[in-house]
Amino acid sequence: MSFTKAALYTANPTTTRGVSTKLSATKEKIVYTNGKAVFIRDISNPGLGVAYTGHVQNTTVARASPTGYYVASADVTGTVRVWDTVGEDQSLKGEYKVISGRINDLEWDGESKRIIAVGDGREKFGHAFMFDTGTSTGEIIGHSKAINAVAIRHQRPFRAATAADDNLIVFHQGAPYKYDKTIKTHTKFVQDLRYAASGDHFASVGSDGKIFLYDGKTGDTLGDFAEGHKGTAYGVSWSLDGKHISTASADATVKLWDVETKKATTVYTLGSGVDYQQVGIVWSAPDTIVSVATSGDLNVFDRRTGDKPAKILLGPQRSVTAATTVDLETFFVGTADGRILSYDAGGDSSYLEGRGHSNLVAALAASPEGKIFSVGYDDRVRELDGKSFTPAEFSTSAQPKGLAVASDGTVLVGEGSVTEAVRANQKVAELKAKSPVSAIAATGSLVAIGSEDTKVRLYDWDGKAFKEVATLDGNKGTVSALAFSPDGTKLAAGDSSGKVVLYDAKEYKSITSRWSFHSARVNTLSWTADSKHCASGALDTHVYVWSVDKPMKNIAIKNAVSGGVNAVFWLKQGGGKGRLVGTGADASVRVWEVTFHA
The missing domain is CATH 2.130.10.10 (YVTN repeat-like/Quinoprotein amine dehydrogenase)
Known part of the structure; x- marks a missing residue:
């Protein structure tokens, strides 16, 4: 008897209300974290997922190197692990304790050699180092509160910008990286900033809903995008040609902007309520943008078509606690947050509609006639018809x-x-x-x-x-x-x-x-x-x-x-x-x- 790996359907990102969730992309795949794991998800083929489980503490951010050969991932203890994406074993290239607290973001330089990691440390809020040796490559200073994001110019002369809860952006020259100047454009927390692929510009977004554009070499402010967002802007990402940016906001919208005119060209409205707040975004292909909602749903947009997501990538956001199959092709999984998903033969998943469980799904079972029943820690037995919960319900005594x-x-x-x-x-x-x-x-x-x-x-x-x-x-x-x-x-x-x-x-x-x-x-x-x-x-x-x-x-x-x-x-x-x-x-x-x- 023997076995071979056939498919891996990834979890969706872990999100926290009011906190920016960082997404990364490499070719037609997106990289993100959930619990102690890091996932690489293929946008087109759900079964081609990759899971890295080397961290012993909850992960916070992961980014693929520009070459695509490595991923650097970080956790709540300030540890960064660099691992190989080639092959199935994801061999570890280096592990470094860089700050004494949670890492909120990290970034590779254009040569895939240096990394800057930032977050909420006791002695310092950021650290720059070589990925293969851990040797320091400068100082990340100038902030008085936790740093939320970092961006590095991929062309020489290298530059780096960091954004923090002190409402400031600090511009660094490098490498080695050293303080250059402080930029005071935002009036509230600065949540995210990213460099264009060309290195000519970088953009920032913040809790004030504003979006600013800067010169990539000097850090000079070039202006703001007048309309902005009505809520906190949590994420920003550049198109591959550097002519457009996309932003994600707590106002449940994703906006595409023309950099030259600084005006919105497309507005995607995803819904209303906390679950639809957009807390992260990445431009993964010339015409493909992916945003993540507080619910963990990954919205995939094709900027050439329509004003709605081209598709929504779903998956468990919390541990899977129960599962069953009826026809030996499709199957159902229940999670620790009370949700139940169905998977079809191709691996595409969808949430069951209707009022489900309010707590952990303890068990799923199928009847000889093909009916599905679930029971949860909310002390409820529910009946499923394959696509939704039926009104049928029974209260257990314990x-x-x-x-x-x-x-x-x-x-x-x-x-x-x-x-x-x-x-x-x-x-x-x-x-x-x-x-x-x-x-x-x-x-x-x-x-x-x-x-x-x-x-x-x-x-x-x-x-x-x-x-x-x-x-x-x-x-x-x-x-x-x-x-x-x-x-x-x-x-x-x-x-x-x-x-x-x-x-x-x-x-x-x-x-x-x-x-x-x-x-x-x-x-x-x-x-x-x-x-x-x-x-x-x-x-x-x-x-x-x-x-x-x-x-x-x-x-x-x-x-x-x-x-x-x-x-x-x-x-x-x-x-x-x-x-x-x-x-x-x-x-x-x-x-x-x-x-x-x-």
């Missing part, structure tokens, strides 16, 4: 721990010390457990309930009541995941010690207890359609594919999901191969092509 659907369509919710049976949004039965419920699964009329006392209890459900038929006690920790094989003959039970025990669901006995390679809690289990292989995902970040016929044989997908695997499931299989999906803490969705027979 925080849910698991969800399953019996063959008659009854929804079974494990919560606290009870399991509730729900049909047509009404409770039809309740089973009081002998130990707090920790996992649940069902096949036909057989229901398995895992408990904190390490036991799995099997019940027969006749549509009206539960009847206990057996107790399985091969696990060594709290039973954290359960899954029946599609043919109903086997039950896999994972526990908090990392062990997966395979049981015979007909004779109520253990088949093997040798599936014990995980080193932390097993969060998820999924069977292939032929009931011959079972995949497990755990908090230890690993995924294993186990064989029923050869219990000692397995496929180990090490470090499959950074931060922990919360869900695995199988898509279509055939010809000795299957497509396995894994997702979890880093909010991305990975697909592997698994070969069962060599």
Whole structure:
């Protein structure tokens, strides 16, 4: 057995209300951060994502070098990591602790040799250094508050400009970089500034909604764009030819400006409300602009057509906590912020419409008829029709721990010390457990309930009541995941010690207890359609594919999901191969092509 990487669907950027989100671009791809990960997303092909997970703290900004061979990324502790984009291993080229606090922005010079990183440090707010050695290349001084942005002129003589919360822009000569002068154009926080590719000009935007243009060599102010924005302007980016700029604002608009006339040529209005505030922007191709909203949505604009986004790139913004598939092609994922997304066969995703969950999605389950049910930490069971939430809703009596659907369509919710049976949004039965419920699964009329006392209890459900038929006690920790094989003959039970025990669901006995390679809690289990292989995902970040016929044989997908695997499931299989999906803490969705027979 073996596996190959088939696709990676990236998370969307992490955003914070009132804070500028920095986007970078390299060719037809955009670079941004989410949690502890850095993602490179292909605008045209959603499956060609790249994830870098080398940071141990939350990342704040990432930018590709002008050559495109490297990415420099930074985190909240002031650490910058420079890594290789060529190849799959993203090998580390250097790691540097540059300031003593959060880094808000960084920039490469035109030779892809020097980097300036800026932010909110204790001793200093910025640092200039060589990417390969970390050697200092000057001083970044002149500010009294946290620096929000930095831009470097890519042509010699090098120049650099920094923008900060002290309402100032400081102009530096280089390299080595040294203070030249202070520019006092904005009356509020300066949020972003960028140089044109030609180096002739740079532009700045701020919380005063104003946009200013400057000479790239001298730093002299050349004027402002009179109309500006009605709200804070969080981002600015230049067209590749240097004739236009685009700006993103809290007034929920993206504006394209003619640099020569300093007037807006196109205004894109995205909506109203906090979720539609535009907090970052990048010009990724001659006619393509990408902005990010507070909601994390990435709006892709083609300046040649229309006054609306050409498309909107969606994805989880918080950890994926649950997932399921109905037709083995499309699938659904639930996230820690209560949202549920559907993915089609091509990897394009969309949010389910309607009133969803207000808190973490604890579980998703599909009925034999293809209906989908979700349960969240808002103590609600909801029904999905594939595109939206239906009005159907049921309130649980305690925080849910698991969800399953019996063959008659009854929804079974494990919560606290009870399991509730729900049909047509009404409770039809309740089973009081002998130990707090920790996992649940069902096949036909057989229901398995895992408990904190390490036991799995099997019940027969006749549509009206539960009847206990057996107790399985091969696990060594709290039973954290359960899954029946599609043919109903086997039950896999994972526990908090990392062990997966395979049981015979007909004779109520253990088949093997040798599936014990995980080193932390097993969060998820999924069977292939032929009931011959079972995949497990755990908090230890690993995924294993186990064989029923050869219990000692397995496929180990090490470090499959950074931060922990919360869900695995199988898509279509055939010809000795299957497509396995894994997702979890880093909010991305990975697909592997698994070969069962060599």
